[in-house]
Amino acid sequence: MRNFNERFQPVITLLARLVLGGVLLAAGGLKVFKPTESANAVAAYKVLPTNLSHLIGYALPWLEVAIALLLIIGFMVRPAAVVSGLIMIVFIGAIASVWARGMLIDCGCFGGGGEIDPALASEVRRTYFIEIMRDLGLALAAVYLYFFPYGKLSLEKAAPSTKE
DSSP states (O other): OHHHHHHHHHHHHHHHHHHHHHHHHHHHHTTTTTTTHHHHHTTOOSSSOOOHHHHHHHHHHHHHHHHHHHHHTTHHHHHHHHHHHHHHHHHHHHHHHHHHHTTEEEEBBBOOEOOOOOGGGHHHHHHHHHHHHHHHHHHHHHHHHHHHHOOOOOOOOOOOOOOO
């Protein structure tokens, strides 16, 4: 495995940056010009006070877009990976929370959000599992980027080695 990672690490890093950055760009981009919808989606989780939920709902799309751009261009990859990984962990916790409480909402991950018709309960619960697995995969990509931030097509390059 070590030889595989040494050989392909720059490409794996590029792919991880593009996938994680692409998902964040799509998610944030779809919500950034619909701030009220985004704020209501965050409030639908009923985890935080409404005013705080709305504040987060207004700010989150801009944060997602900013982190996505840093990842895509390969600048400040390690800090962007930390922030995106933490965001994914919060998303996993929020989705698990509504699932455990038996709530039926659209996650609002890519726009929309809010309550869903109870007739779709089994479909929504299956969707929760899929969303948690997606966010877990993205969190793992963020962990990989923390340890291996330098890759192909990146503005940021590793410091030159002093080995002789």
